[in-house]
């Protein structure tokens with residue numbers, strides 16, 4: 043019986059040499075009890091269920107008092123416990139979670155999943171021969187909650203079911219495949235929940251065909267019902283129906299077949315052949331069991347061969363005028379038949395085609411193809427979100443989708459560095475002519491000349507309406523005055539919903555694709571994205587991609603650094619913000635960082651050290667003589683440092699602030715050390731890990747990248763650290779705990795080795811303004827990377843503060859010689875801000 047309680051993590055001392063050896067028992071997947079905010083979870087709080095769904099749920103509740111639903115999730119109590127159920131000796135321990143009445147099927151060992159009747163959670167045996175297909179199916183109908191090595195957990199929610207329906211799955215398909223995969227018969231409660239949540243979703247589509255808008259459904263019944271509606275009925279365009287002689291005002295056409303559509307960059311025939319062969323193998327592996335074959339068949343029909351979807355269906359439709367589309371959409375939403383948006387780009391003759399194709403040498407990877415097959419499953423472009431791990435190639439997914447649609451494209455990113463990267467990637471992977479590519483940033487305000495083209499810009503350029511320059515306004519008018527076939531929304535998880543709304547309304551686009559690695563937000567705004575862009579169409583499994591060599595294998599470790607007694611004493615009596623500064627600047631942490639840098643440099647690794655705290659970043663980097671980049675570092679200096687890191691053997695370590703969390707593509711980096719992090723942001727932790735997932739050397743035999751998080755023991759930092767790891771732990775990463783770095787004390791030139799040095803450091807930290815404890819703030823530090831100016835570094839005044847011991851003259855003040863600034867060695871001068879706030883103060 044699955045237990046909810048997370049096991050307690052046990053810390054064991056570890057030597058660095060055997061730190062990552064297989065026999066260590068300290069790893070693991072056990073995160074703290076913090077719940078991952080997945081779209082469904084967030085939607086639970088924010089999104090109201092549609093009245094019809096609520097009604098259906100109410101009906102189910104009436105038929106059985108035991109059942110309980112709460113805002114879209116099945117939350118408690120099994121329904122179908124038979125009246126003759128006889129509890130056994132241990133039943134009372136499990137209370138309502140005693141599901142022993144669900145009898146295991148005779149061939150249960152060949153079936154990979156178990157579904158909880160009380161909350162819709164699904165547990166998958168990932169070692170089962172059917173696991174790969176089952177995973178594809180589950181990721182389509184449920185939210186992945188946790189996917190460690192052997193057992194995966196998913197959860198069915200209304201949101202996930204909506205997404206399933208939107209990629210073409212029918213209610214009966216979902217129930218039938220679940221039943222075949224499950225070790226026990228699927229409980230009535232789960233079946234009813236699926237039926238209730240899917241009865242109206244995905245049944246009506248808005249399609250742009252031959253430049254005309256159609257409301258489409260495979261059920262004529264539903265369309266008739268819509269036509270009877272006071273608002274929608276009046277807005278139907280009569281002429282078309284009459285012309286087609288449809289008695290009931292509906293036009294009957296054949297459903298589109300994906301077979302005609304070939305996504306560029308795929309080895310379609312080859313893949314088809316492979317999947318068939320694979321199917322036979324799996325069948326052999328699983329004892330040629332009849333049930334399993336059934337699963338394969340259904341699975342192939344429903345999921346793998348999406349191209350055959352709707353093959354025999356006819357669809358019914360009626361037309362509405364373009365100017366009434368918004369009203370019809372709104373009304374459909376109100377009456378619980380939200381319209382899915384699909385773009386029939388192959389029949390769009392109004393918008394000119396764009397000359398764009400993938401270069402013959404470009405081949406997309408299987409998971410990239412799979413994600414795109416969800417988007418183009420029925421030969422049209424569905425709007426929605428694709429979730430792929432950092433470094434897995436989201437850019438190429440977007441580019442391939444653009445090459446499939448072949449209409450004018452707009453790409454929105456979070457920073458101007460990303461804008462340049464997207465532009466460069468378009469030119470690298472496909473045949474688009476450079477003159478058809480325009481960039482719209484604060485530095486470049488370009489428009490393409492031809493009839494169609496590509497524009498790459500940032501969210502803020504499009505969304506900010508105030509204080510536009512004349513040139514900016516001209517480009518904006520260009521963007522808003524035309525129809526766009528396709529919009530790519532990069533890093534969707536970081537953009538504020540309000541900004542999104544402005545972007546989505548300002549630009550007339552037919553298909554929207556959101557790309558992200560971490561569909562988690564600490565502000566629980568994910569459901570807004572689902573509403574504004576569309577459902578999540580695909581989410582890849584990090585561990586699977588890492589095993590297949592598409593992203594690097596990473597060893598993760600949390601290094602516990604004991605606070606020195608002087609620092610801890612102050613920590614206990616200081617304010618919250620000062621405490622933060624004390625645990626970041628803990629000398630033992632500094633020593634651990636120094637030791638790890640030296641250890642990994644000697645192995646030939648390239649190391650990135652991350653610090654959210656700019657004061658610590660500068661202190662560490664200067665003392666260790668390493669170059670560093672933060673919000674105020676000018677663009678030229680950044681490029682210089684990054685290039686040296688890539689090509690200069692003498693620069694093996696760089697320090698980065700928040701500005702390096704995303705958008706930095708450094709395939710050379712193989713080791714990450716995190717010395718300070720911004721509270722418990724799971725997204726940031728994953729994004730940082732992403733910097734080493736693309737390691738060039740990832741396919742070298744036995745290669746591992748390393749990710750260290752240094753935390754000061756017995757401080758608040760430990761709590762935040764565990765919280766931050768939750769997302770990665772759920773992706774299957776195991777964080778080992780290192781309580782002692784062997785050989786650290788013997789390191790020559792170990793910093794802060796004497797009590798005197800430590801006291802001096804403490805003195806300096808205590809004299810620091812509280813604001814030095816802050817992080818680089820702002821709309822998103824990502825945005826800073828392209829601008830080169832920190833608009834948000836706060837500290838200006840310095841309030842001197844000292845401990846009583848200091849005031850009494852009990853602490854040493856001595857002359858300290860600071861290391862030379864490595865940035866200067868690389869031939870760059872300081873930014874004025876840095877000069878003023880750091881160097882001049884130092885010289886005093």
Ligand SMILES: Nc1ncnc2c1ncn2[C@@H]1O[C@H](COP(=O)(O)OP(=O)(O)OP(=O)(O)O)[C@@H](O)[C@H]1O
Pocket residue numbers: 405406407410430431432433434435436437438559705707732733736
């Ligand atoms: N099909 C492919 N064939 C060859 N190289 C690929 C393919 N897909 C992606 N790559 C390479 O993988 C690397 C990572 O790709 P990309 O920058 O798009 O990742 P990402 O998913 O956007 O990462 P992040 O979220 O960290 O920005 C790039 O160097 C890209 O060229």
